[in-house]
Amino acid sequence: MSSMRFLCQHCHQPLKSRQTLDTLSLVPGGPGATQEDGGNSKELAASQGAQASASSSPSEPNSSKSQERVKSFTLLGDCISVKTLDSIQKTCAYIFDALSDLEGVDHPLCEECTHCLLEQLDTQLASAQRDCQTYQRCLEFGGPRSGDESSTLEAQLQDLMAEEDRLVQELEHLGRSQAEVAAHLSSAQAKTAELVQQKKQHLKDFRASQWQQQELLDELSSLDNRLMYAQHQIRQLRTTDIFNATFEISEDGPVGVINSFRLGRLPRIPVGWNEINAAWGQAALLLLALSNAVGLQFQRYHLVACGSRSYLKSRIGEGEELPLASDGRQNVFLNNKFDRAMLAFLDCLQQFQQAARRGGLCVPYEVHTKEGFLGDPADPEGYCSVRTHLNTEEQWTTALRRMLSNLKFCMEWVSERYRPK
Ligand SMILES: [Zn+2]
Structure with missing residues (x-):
């Protein structure tokens, strides 16, 4: 089947x-x-x-x-x-x-498709019900309105449209303003950059000026210190006697000493001739300085102070030079040059003393230029010659010591008279 x-x-x-x-x-x-x-x-x-x-x-x-x-x-x-x-x-x-x-x-x-179909239909039914409810509510609330309400709504609509136009215009205005503000901002930013650059340059100049100021302050401080030191030196110099500070005349027993150089010699005190020559150079320098201080020009001789090589140059004739130095082997003749130089020095000293005597100078020993004697007023017999010829070392040394004493008095007189006030 x-x-x-x-x-x-x-x-x-x-x-x-x-x-x-x-x-x-x-x-x-x-x-x-x-x-x-x-x-x-x-x-x-x-x-x-x-x-x-x-x-x-x-x-x-x-x-x-x-x-x-x-x-x-x-x-x-x-x-x-x-x-x-x-x-x-x-x-x-x-x-x-x-x-x-x-x-x-x-x-x-089939059964499965039937179930699917039923579910689809249920879904469509639910959707249709929701639409129905929505339409129902629209019918309830969206019905025809009254005339006043419509006119009110129309007025509100007109107002809102006018407001919208106004807001649109305001927005356009704001847009233009924004563009202007943006242009201003750009200009201000450029100006700011320029100012920042200027500020940097000013800071750089300011630091350079500060550095220069510091250098000038340092220099000023240094100058102040130097000025203070100079003023101190000036005060010291004003109270300092240049001759007393430069020349020191003393005695070492029977021998006169000038600036630590002994002038003269004795058999028991054998002073070297180099030392004696140096002492003569100091004596010549002192007498020259004294004559310059008082403005005196020696009549017959130029006094040339050259240390141990000092000499006197005659203003008469061919300008003979008389060395104020010796090696101890001087000529035995009467007019040897060393003796003539010492006589010429005495001549210059006598000129100075005569010129200063009018100013109140008093010296302890008399000077006799022609003979070359230096006499003690308290001892009429006590004349000593500065010659070496036919003379003893004791007499010669004593005469030189007396000459240094007179020079010391002359120096103190000049210091007292010409001391800067
Ligand atoms: Zn099926």
Whole structure:
């Protein structure tokens, strides 16, 4: 015995037959039943023709479509040769009725697709209900408004439009202002950069000036110190007697000493001639300084002070030079040059004493230039000659000591008279 199979319209899978379907041909009123079985079969029979599925609800608007789909169903398996076409149509009609009644659709679907279809329909139903509620609310609140309310809303709309225009104009104005402000800002930034550069330059100049000021302050401080030192020196010099500070005349026993050089010699005091010559040089320098201090010019001789090589140069004749120095081997003749030089020195000293005597100078020893004597007023017999010829070392040394004493008095007189006030 063969059976018929149907395909699902959605997934095209064979429909699972239920026991009721599989046994349709066996139950009374099934396809194999007689004309008398089942009310539906009777209706099918009444409708007749190829529209076997027209047994669905007459109110179905697209029943013709369903009928076409019914026609397109594929019958699986071999039909029972013993069944007639009529019985087969009846069986199909029965199946369609069963499916339509069971599922509410007019075409066969499998169980899974049916569930899916139901879920889709539920979703569409819920959406439609929400739309319905929305429309309902719109109808409730969006109904026609009264004339006053409309005019009020119109006025508000006009006001808002005017406000919008005003705001648009203000926005344009603000846009122009923004451009102007941006231009000002750019200009101000450029000015700021320039000022910053100027500030840097000013700071640089300021630091250079500070450095220069510091250097000048240091220099000023140094000058102040030097000035203070110079003023101190000046005060010291004003209280200092240049002759007393430069020349020191003393006595070493019977020998006169000037600036630590002994002038004269004795058999028991053998002074070297170099020392004697140096002492003569100091004496010549002192007498020259004294004459310069009082503005005196010697009449017959130039006094040339050159240390141990000092000499006197005659102003008369060919300007003979008389060395005021000796090596101890002076000529034994009367007019040897060393003796003549010492006489010339006495001549100069006498000139100075005569010039200073008018100023109150008093010397302890008398000077006799022509003879070369220095006499002690307290001892009329005590004349000593500065010559070396025909003279003793004691007499010569004493005469030189007396000459240094007179020079010392002359020096103190000049110091007292010409001391700077
Ligand atoms: Zn399906």
